[in-house]
Amino acid sequence: MTAESIRPPRTVIGPIAWLRENLFSGPISSIITIVLGALLVWVAIQVGQWALTEARWNVVSNNLRLFLIGQYPADQAWRLWAAMAVLSVLAGASAGVHGLASRMLAVTLSAIQLLLAVLMLFSPIGITAVAAYAFNAAIVWVAMVAGFRGLVPRRPLGWAWIVSLPLTFYLVSGFAGTPLESISSNVWGGLLLTVLLAVVGIVLSFPLGVILALGRRSELPVLRILSTGYIELIRGVPLVTILFMADIILPLFLPGEWRLDRIARAMGGITLFSAAYVAENVRGGLQAIPSGQIEAAHALGLGGVQTNRYIVLPQALRAVIPANVGLFISLLKDTTLVTIIGLLELLGISRAVLAQSDSFGASLEVYVFIAAVFFVLSYAMSQASYRLERALGVGTR
Amino acid sequence: MTEQTSPSPKTTTDDIIIARDVHKWFGELHVLKGINLTVKTGEVVVVFGASGSGKSTFIRTINRLEHHQRGEIIVDGIAMTNDIRNIAAIRSEIGMVFQSFNLFPHLTALENITLAPRKVKKLARSEADAIGMKLLERVGIPEQAHKHPAQLSGGQQQRVAIARALAMNPKIMLFDEPTSALDPEMISEVLDVMQSLARDTGMTMICVTHEMGFARAVANRMVFFDHGEIVEIGTPKEIFEEPKQERTKQFLSQILH
Numbered sequence: 013m014t015a016e017s018i019r020p021p022r023t024v025i026g027p028i029a030w031l032r033e034n035l036f037s038g039p040i041s042s043i044i045t046i047v048l049g050a051l052l053v054w055v056a057i058q059v060g061q062w063a064l065t066e067a068r069w070n071v072v073s074n075n076l077r078l079f080l081i082g083q084y085p086a087d088q089a090w091r092l093w094a095a096m097a098v099l100s101v102l103a104g105a106s107a108g109v110h111g112l113a114s115r116m117l118a119v120t121l122s123a124i125q126l127l128l129a130v131l132m133l134f135s136p137i138g139i140t141a142v143a144a145y146a147f148n149a150a151i152v153w154v155a156m157v158a159g160f161r162g163l164v165p166r167r168p169l170g171w172a173w174i175v176s177l178p179l180t181f182y183l184v185s186g187f188a189g190t191p192l193e194s195i196s197s198n199v200w201g202g203l204l205l206t207v208l209l210a211v212v213g214i215v216l217s218f219p220l221g222v223i224l225a226l227g228r229r230s231e232l233p234v235l236r237i238l239s240t241g242y243i244e245l246i247r248g249v250p251l252v253t254i255l256f257m258a259d260i261i262l263p264l265f266l267p268g269e270w271r272l273d274r275i276a277r278a279m280g281g282i283t284l285f286s287a288a289y290v291a292e293n294v295r296g297g298l299q300a301i302p303s304g305q306i307e308a309a310h311a312l313g314l315g316g317v318q319t320n321r322y323i324v325l326p327q328a329l330r331a332v333i334p335a336n337v338g339l340f341i342s343l344l345k346d347t348t349l350v351t352i353i354g355l356l357e358l359l360g361i362s363r364a365v366l367a368q369s370d371s372f373g374a375s376l377e378v379y380v381f382i383a384a385v386f387f388v389l390s391y392a393m394s395q396a397s398y399r400l401e402r403a404l405g406v407g408t409r
Numbered sequence: 410m411t412e413q414t415s416p417s418p419k420t421t422t423d424d425i426i427i428a429r430d431v432h433k434w435f436g437e438l439h440v441l442k443g444i445n446l447t448v449k450t451g452e453v454v455v456v457f458g459a460s461g462s463g464k465s466t467f468i469r470t471i472n473r474l475e476h477h478q479r480g481e482i483i484v485d486g487i488a489m490t491n492d493i494r495n496i497a498a499i500r501s502e503i504g505m506v507f508q509s510f511n512l513f514p515h516l517t518a519l520e521n522i523t524l525a526p527r528k529v530k531k532l533a534r535s536e537a538d539a540i541g542m543k544l545l546e547r548v549g550i551p552e553q554a555h556k557h558p559a560q561l562s563g564g565q566q567q568r569v570a571i572a573r574a575l576a577m578n579p580k581i582m583l584f585d586e587p588t589s590a591l592d593p594e595m596i597s598e599v600l601d602v603m604q605s606l607a608r609d610t611g612m613t614m615i616c617v618t619h620e621m622g623f624a625r626a627v628a629n630r631m632v633f634f635d636h637g638e639i640v641e642i643g644t645p646k647e648i649f650e651e652p653k654q655e656r657t658k659q660f661l662s663q664i665l666h
């Protein structure tokens with residue numbers, strides 16, 4: 013009866029065998045390998061030569077402050093470091109206490125600040141800023157270890173996150189007549205503005221999109237029609253148009269003394285736009301939940317809200333993580349469109365930099381730098397998404 | 410309704426479920442054509458009949474997963490109306506087990522069981538966990554508490570589903586073909602649990618099932634459905650040995666060959 017169980021056959025092979033199997037398995041495959049290989053080497057040499065000898069990277073490093081924070085006053089930059097320090101501590105502590113997705117967030121935050129510190133080493137920004145970001149990168153880990161050791165109480169940590177929002181906002185923008193003088197959002201720019209637009213857009217459009225998706229499936233016709241109408245309307249209009257409308261039309265509707273500033277209008281436009289797409293993604297996830305589960309929840313006495321909260325949404329949102337992260341990566345890149353309403357985010361500021369006489373002819377360097385920054389941010393987001401999917405077991409249960 | 414044999418139900422305090430002249434349409438399709446059935450506290454009623462005869466629809470009207478359009482349903486003295494509080498009150502007295510288990514796949518077995526006690530009855534987690542573990546022991550799988558449904562066999566999943574329904578401490582349990590999605594070797598483990606539920610706790614049960622051995626052993630009465638009507642009601646002995654209606658005889662001869 014008992015058949016002896018044997019090990020699966022070994023599949024480990026040496027490097028030469030691997031080459032033969034994958035790159036030189038026949039005459040055609042060998043030719044393709046050689047031609048493509050030669051092409052790759054040639055491109056690498058050309059690019060490397062340009063990057064190492066011809067490129068004037070000093071245009072980037074000399075203007076690094078502009079790229080990072082725009083016209084934000086240099087003597088107030090410490091307020092940004094402080095705001096980042098607050099977020100670093102909280103992200104680190106959460107990672108230690110909760111793990112999972114927050115660990116990804118913390119590690120990314122640390123890595124990006126370390127990268128900033130290294131970049132600043134090559135710029136005239138000064139050693140203080142380098143030290144500040146290196147410090148921030150380090151306290152992420154200190155806080156994480158503290159959280160891990162159980163030194164951080166859970167509940168106050170949640171409150172600290174809530175308090176941190178107005179606190180960081182106050183640090184960055186200040187308020188007239190208080191110790192931190194007000195810094196008009198007109199001068200916010202560069203990466204600072206790009207990240208702000210993206211983070212606010214993501215954080216606000218996500219819940220709004222979930223609500224719209226639920227509204228679209230509501231049993232109340234009014235809710236259903238309003239949600240569907242909104243989603244279809246927004247999806248039929250380009251973001252550029254919405255940004256223009258938010259910039260020009262929104263102030264016309266608001267009472268005179270309500271002067272919404274330009275950045276807030278852009279954030280509003282991006283959020284309203286993105287929410288419609290989030291809603292459609294989430295709707296896909298909602299449809300995937302078998303009705304039997306909803307019936308089982310009702311039969312147990314769970315109400316409609318509870319059923320959504322505990323049964324439907326946890327599964328639906330988990331299933332649409334890949335789609336939503338893809339959406340948020342496009343949102344990050346779409347923030348470049350706010351240049352058309354005169355905001356100087358990363359791409360806008362680079363045009364300003366290139367307009368200076370001593371950066372003449374260095375546009376390739378500047379655009380390569382901008383592309384690299386966007387790539388790093390997008391790549392970090394997609395990696396975070398893969399980790400999150402794995403941690404939550406998407407597709408495995 | 411020519412062959413309607415059930416007498417017009419008389420209400421006594423013992424009658425925990427009363428259905429009077431219940432009608433249900435899906436669009437134009439007349440699915441329940443005047444169902445009359447009274448179930449006494451502690452009674453086990455087995456419902457059987459051909460596919461599409463309205464068995465599921467009927468038991469689903471009892472906890473309002475389907476709305477009936479005519480007639481009246483009274484559960485433990487509470488009349489089923491559109492009032493949302495009545496529906497919640499009735500649902501809290503009734504547990505239901507489905508053919509396809511309908512466990513929540515993102516929760517562990519124990520979490521499936523404790524969710525409703527925690528969120529509906531607002532029990533503390535520790536208290537709910539204690540109840541959940543006791544129920545898992547009762548259905549014979551305490552060691553599976555922390556597995557997700559996908560890691561359990563069909564029979565184990567259905568036993569978790571039974572425990573989940575029992576966790577709300579219902580007075581009535583509805584079973585809709587609880588074993589028909591199971592591989593043959595797992596059917597008895599689920600039937601055993603149901604049988605001990607009926608014997609040891611005196612639970613009021615309505616089971617839609619074609620497990621005739623179970624019906625013979627456990628049912629107080631059997632109800633034969635055909636084309637949206639109750640054709641015959643009787644004790645297992647009456648139904649198996651001297652069915653009165655031709656349609657009942659025919660159906661039984663088909664399934665018992």
Ligand SMILES: Nc1ncnc2c1ncn2[C@@H]1O[C@H](COP(=O)(O)OP(=O)(O)OP(=O)(O)O)[C@@H](O)[C@H]1O
Pocket residue numbers: 435438440458459460461462463464465466467
């Ligand atoms: N949601 C629905 N919409 C429309 N018709 C339905 C719906 N549910 C059931 N029906 C129809 O109502 C009739 C009764 O269905 P029901 O599921 O109650 O039968 P059943 O006796 O439980 O059959 P089975 O043994 O196959 O489960 C069938 O003709 C079925 O097609």
Ligand SMILES: [Mg+2]
Pocket residue numbers: 464465466585586
């Ligand atoms: Mg059925």
